[in-house]
Amino acid sequence: MIDFDLMARYGPRMLDGLLVTIELVVISIVLGGLLAFPVALARIAKSRALNAASFCYVYFFRGTPLLAQVFLVYYGAGQFRPSLESVGLWWFFRDAFNCAIFTFTLNTAAYQAEILRGAILSVPRGQSEAALTMGMRMPAIYWKVILPQAYIVALRPLGNEIILMIKGSAIASVITVFDLMGTTRLAFARSFDFQVYLWAAILYLIIVETLRRVWDRLERRLTRHLRMAS
Template sequence: MIDLDLLARYGPRMLDGLWVTVQLVALSIVIGGLIAFPVALARISRIAVLRWIAFAYVYFFRGTPLLAQVFLVYYGAGQFRVELDSVGLWWFFRDAFYCAAFTFTLNTSAYQAEILRGAILAVPRGQTEAALSLGLRMPVIYLKVILPQAYIIALRPLGNEVVLMIKGSAIASVITVFDLMGATRLAFARSFDFQVYLWAAVLYLIMVETLRRIWNRIEQRLTRHLRLAR
């Protein structure tokens, strides 16, 4: 049975935490997507230095735990407080929300870059050759020919990455960010009622299911021409 008194006391705080989670994930995914594009291009570049830098970036953030990355940024920044303060960046790194958003952005950009790289390589080579035969330059070919097809190929994996970020965002609570899990932990610490974790699980499920439905609509919209061609 739902404890209505408990729900009245802690429900609003958990909804506030839900909004913080949405902000955190949305900010990380959008900025991470912007970073992922040049990283993906660097991964397939003919310039060896760019390839190795991009590879090292992706390798580190995909090969280490997100929790360790959050600790590294949040607690590690404190070791360089004087230096960060001297360049006017301490206000950013002293805030737990900004540190979490910064770390999540770097992490998801590495995953998105690999997804996009694979999608670009999956576009048939003949598409590029046909565009070159028409006299198009490579920047135009990427914008008009390769990327539209690559993002359609990458759409489903990118959706999975967003879902993983929603669930992984719970890590932010360990550095005092009062997201959904942070608000839930606070509610449990004060009430000792395990029911609050069940509510949190339901809210995470609602977020994931809402995203799944939206993503399916987007995919159907963007691939409608493929269904008509069959």
């Protein structure tokens, strides 16, 4: 049975938390995507220093739990408060929402960088060599030849990464961010009714299913020329 009184009391707060979750995911994915591109290039660079630094970054954020990373940033920043205040960054790290955004961005950037690296390497090398013989410079080759093909290859894995980030964003609630899971925990602490967790699960499912459908349509639209060619 659905408790409509309970829904009336906590439903609006959970919807507010849902908006916070969407904001967390969108900002993290966009910033992570911007960071992933140079990291992916560093992973395939001939420079040993760049390659080693990018490998260590990706290895750390893919090899450790997201929860531990959130704790390191949120609680660890307090240990360096004097240093952060001296450089004017304490205002950023004292806010739990900012710490969650910062951690999620670094985490998803590592995953997106590996996805993009694999997609770039999947583009036949002969295409870039042909572009070089035509007088194109490497930045133009990446922008006009390699990346358009690489992102089509990476489209499906990137969609999966966004879905994982949506579900992983629930971790933000442990550092007092009132996202969907944070407001759900608060509602349960006050009502002791398990229904609120069921509603939260349904809302997460709606977000994921909506994204899946949008991503499928986007993929079909961007790859329609490949289907026509076959």
